[in-house]
Amino acid sequence: MMPPKLAAKIVGVLFILAAVTSIIAAFILYKPILNNPDYLVEGAKQANQVILGTVMELTLVVSAIGTATTMFPILRKYNETIALWHVCFRFLEAIMIAVGIISVLSLVTLSRAFVAGGATDTAAFQASGTLLTAIHDWTFLLGPLFLLGINTMMYSYIFYRSRLVPRFIPILGMTGAILVFTCALLVMFGVIEQVSFWGGILALPVAANEMILAVWLLIKGFNDSALASLSVNNTKPTTITAYM
Structure with missing residues (x-):
């Protein structure tokens, strides 16, 4: 296992990297193909910009997996089952995001084919584009909202109980997890827009x-006394009591 101070800094950097890359991709670089009525033409014109957006999101995928795997050896000291669930659900979140990336790249291919073909059979291209856009929208909902809420709740719960970071951070995390999970459900049932x-x-x-936690880990790291306490608890021998 890597030293806790190094692990804390890596997790902090990855959280910031994930946030920055996701915002740039979703709200800036994807605009020509996901937020443009003329996306079948603009997607081909701005293909390099859109592809750069997919690179940003691939960085997000790597960062999401990196945070989970780097925190796992530390989280497991308090509760190995929840720590393992966190890794599995984070991988599932990353898979959802990756499917969304594939749908965006497929839209670029569709746009290029539309332009190269002289805009013939527009209805068929529009139908395909609508389907690919819907796939991206659903993965954007299930990954960064639905599964994010579950993941955040799990690591925040361990942080709260173990005191690895000040308790106000995991309290905010658990509150945010409930709210973002609620948001996902409201969007799924059409109550609000994402x-x-x-x-x-x-x-x-x-x-x-995520940003407060990232900054704290970069500057302060994990609580040394809490880490020491977890290590001591893990080295205690297991006592088996027989009942007559």
């Missing part, structure tokens, strides 16, 4: 938690 005022409000606490 990219909307209420969607932003409900997602804000979990985003704030």
Whole structure:
């Protein structure tokens, strides 16, 4: 296992990297193909920009997996089952994001074929584009909202109980996890839009938690006394009591 101080800094950097790359990809680089009525033409024109966005999201995938695997040896000292669940669900979140990336790249291919073919059979291209966009939208919902809420709740719970970081951080994390999970359900049932005022409000606490946690880990790291306590508990012999 790597030293806890190094692990803390790596996790902090990865959390920041994940946030920055996801924002740049979703709200800037993907605009020509996901937020443009003329995406079948603009997607081909701005293909390099969109592909750069997919590279950003691939960085997000790597960062998400990196945070989970780097924290696992530390989280498992308190609860190995929850720590393992966290890794598995984080991988599932990364898979959802990767499927969304594939759908965006497929839209680029579709756009290039549309332009190269002289815009013939527009209806068929529009139908394919609508399907690929829907796949991206659903993965964008299930990954960064639904599964993110579950993941955040698990590591925040361990941080809260173990005191590896100040308790106000995991409290914010658990609150944010509940709100972002609620947001995902509301979007799924059509109550609110994901990219909307209420969607932003409900997602804000979990985003704030990740940034505060990242900065804390970069500057302070994990609580040394809490780590020592976890290590002592893990080295205690198991006592087996027989009942007559």
